[in-house]
Amino acid sequence: MTGYLIVSAVLLTCGVVCMASKRNAVGVLMGVELVLNAASVNFVAAAEFGPPAVPVQVATADAIGVGLDGQIAALFVIVLAAAEAAVALAIVLAFFNQHGTADVDAASELRG
Amino acid sequence: MTGADALFGVFAALACGGALGVAAFRSVARMAFSLVVCLSAVAGLFFLLNAPMVGATQLIVYVGGTVVLLIFGVMLTDAGVGRRMKIGLLETISMTFIAIGLAAALGWTAVGLGRAIPGAPVLDEEGVEIVAATPDTLRPIGLKFLGLGGESGVGFLLPFEIISVHLLVVLIGAAYLARAKRRVDATPETPPEATRETASDGLGEQA
């Protein structure tokens, strides 16, 4: 379990760093993907190793860990990530059409 | 050290390396390649975790779909594969500190949590621990979706449907947002029609 959690932590940190340091909007999106993957690694790991959904005494092979709920959550995360990527790319494209660049630092019209 | 542990080591190393690469590379093309490596390694981790369904989805949707989408994004936005966008030194230093802090906090939590949940021992009828059981999880996942297989009897059909509708809305919204528009600050030497046509061609492929 610890190993998976550490991998997840590394992914998340890298994702955050990526989001904070890339000026390219596509790079920022890649950071978001990394963060989401960190989350799904955690989910699947918890499904395998987490506390059992049913008492251990009556547990069968296919009802271990948090059950399959973690895996399903991971599936949802993947699908949502795909949707998010589509929308974000659409925004980036619209922005690019407007400004001729994909630099996020140029997107500061909402500056206070 | 079992084969599973060895495999875990390999995949974990690939995933972390890929992630670090995404964060570290300046070139968008290299970042994309690193991302592919990282995501594939995570898929491998899913297989190791008895979740072949999730792993397969990861490969198909992420590596096959989302990353391709991102690469298209790179190409369409003409961000320049070799072009670098530099950030300030002060920003880099402060970001490094934040990253180290974040990693420390998360690592500490991960170690603590992993120790607290060492992994429940799965026992058979005689009380003997079943090790490395690799059940068939495709069918249970399908049944779980329908709420038929599990003990709780509550399925995930409704969330699934919501996700489907969500996806549909998102795709329509994306198509709307990305549709060709007259560029406001169109350069005088490029006729706006041409620009729009190129853009819509690209979008057609994307959709």
Added chain:
Amino acid sequence: MSVPALLIAATFLPLVGALAGLTARWWRPRKDDRAAGFVASACILGSFGLALTAALRWDGPEPIAGSWYEIFSLAGVTLELGHHIDSLTLTMFCLVSLVASCVCVFALGYLSDELTHEHRDHSFEEELVRPGRFHLFFGYLCLFVTAMLLLVIGGNLFHVFVGWELVGACSYLLIGFYYERPIAGAAATKAFVVNRIGDAGFLIGLAALLAANGDVRFVSLFEAAGAGELSRTALLIGGFGVLAGCVGKSAQFPLQVWLPDAMAGPTPVSALVHSATMVAGGVYLIGRMTPALPGEVLLTVAYLGCATALIGAAPALFQTDLKGILAYSSISQLGYMMLALGVTGWGAGLFHLVTHAFFKSLMFLCAGSVIVACHHAQDVTKLGGLMRKMPVTAGAMLVGVIAISGLAIPGVTLFGEALSFSGFHSKDAILSHALAFTEANPAHAILFWVPLVTAGLTALYMVRLWGLTFAGTPGSATKGAHESPAVMLAPILILAGLAAFCAIGGDGGPLYGFLTRTAPEVGTFALFESPTEAAVDEAHHHAEMMGLIAAGLGAAAGLALFGPWRRAPGHARAEGLKDAAVVRWLRSGWGFDAVYRALAVRPTLLAGEVAALTDRSALDGAVHGTATLARRVARFERSVDERLVDGVVRGVGRLARGFGRLFGATQSGGLRQYVAALAACAVGLAVLAVVLLAG
């Protein structure tokens, strides 16, 4: 449909026409468009059809009473709207809707000079040009018909009061139709105010009966009065109060002064409202209330009617205004009806109401026809010799004259009937009752002789009217006169037929029979002795002969003075009488107007002046003082406002702007800075959690 449903539909159908007429300026903006008039005529005709159907369907003498809507019921006092349907109601319904139909159709022709954007009113020294009001007239007319039917259908005194006031309001609108003319406005106001005097009494009577009986439904009132459950005081106050209202509405002495002035309205209005229907409302109500009226009230009714008959007839002799003669004649005839009701001749009085409605509206429509032909000249001294130019109108008018005079050829019978028109039968019935009454009560002999004399006067002034207008040498105003169009002649002919033959058979005929199907029983009174039916029958022959002789004498005198063989122009014959003081006095309607002006109008105006003076000096001073004070307070408040309140508000604004600048600086708009800050916060939170949880 049941009888009540038919009558309710008939009541509210003209409302459609009223709406059409009142809103026509929006849906028919063109002035030369008769659409509203056609809608109105159709509605009123439909109303007549419904009323006639109801009358034919109604069976039996039992009245149908019902409630529509209870307004409130409190502490044993109930006010409601409802209906009371008996033969009187049905007769009145048919009468009102029929006469209204004829008048409405007639008005389509009469008011055609209103069908323009530039109607020229010649009654001013400088010609007045105004937009025509054709639609509006029909709107008011339909409104009046609805109000009148509402009055007639009323099943309780309160409901009747509602209709009563509504017809009063419509009458005001219709008299003042030519409101640019000062005389019309004044006449409308006068009619309204004089009617209010009577209505004040009505209201008191209504309140008294309501307090005594708990509700004012006719059925329960009659039951309670018949069983002697109501106190004598309540009955007297109630009876005299209602009588006061009826005196005002039916232009009885001493409140008759408004009716001659009301002729300032358009002639169709005079025909419908101020001769046939609305003014008969008072007679109708006395008839309706008869079972609950004590002897004192009935005797007062008889004497008032008797006085009014004479007071109306005398000025009619000397009027020179065509409509004025008819107006005074209406007053006189209404007096007849009241007299009949007073001498317990219930059927006779209401019989005369019906016949009078027909022949008087006929005569007014004929007068309207003459007025249109002679370019709005209505002075009889300037008319004359119209017989050849307008033969149909002259003939119809002659029918009316014979009917109202009560002329007949005795001994000659046609289809077993005395050769006579409707007025003969009804007047005959009234005189019979009066004679029988005076025979039973010799002290009240005057109640027979005055109407008898009046019958002669009636024949005289009516023959004079006809002679001056249609016979003799053509007058100055008759140049270019020609017969009216068919749309005006058709209603005249219909009414002429009704005026001639509606009363066929007299008090044995179908109309009288239907009307008296629900006649109240003649009560017994301490004050006088009610004549028996046998006595009335016996008096019939004498009264018939005496009435006929009186009418014959009057007519003979009229013919001698104003007959067709008199070749002298009309004005010359009238000139001779012009200077006599007594004639001037009578012509002005016995000088009632002058007396009332001195006794009531002047003091009221004086009181108004005094009040105005008080207002100006005392009240205005107080008001001005208050205003000055208020202005000073306001000035002080303004300084407080500007310094204190505004200062606080501005301070708050400045503070908000400062904070805004402070926090605005953090909103860099840079995405990466946001993410970094977020991560830093996460780290900070983790550290905090470790420190706190570990500690």
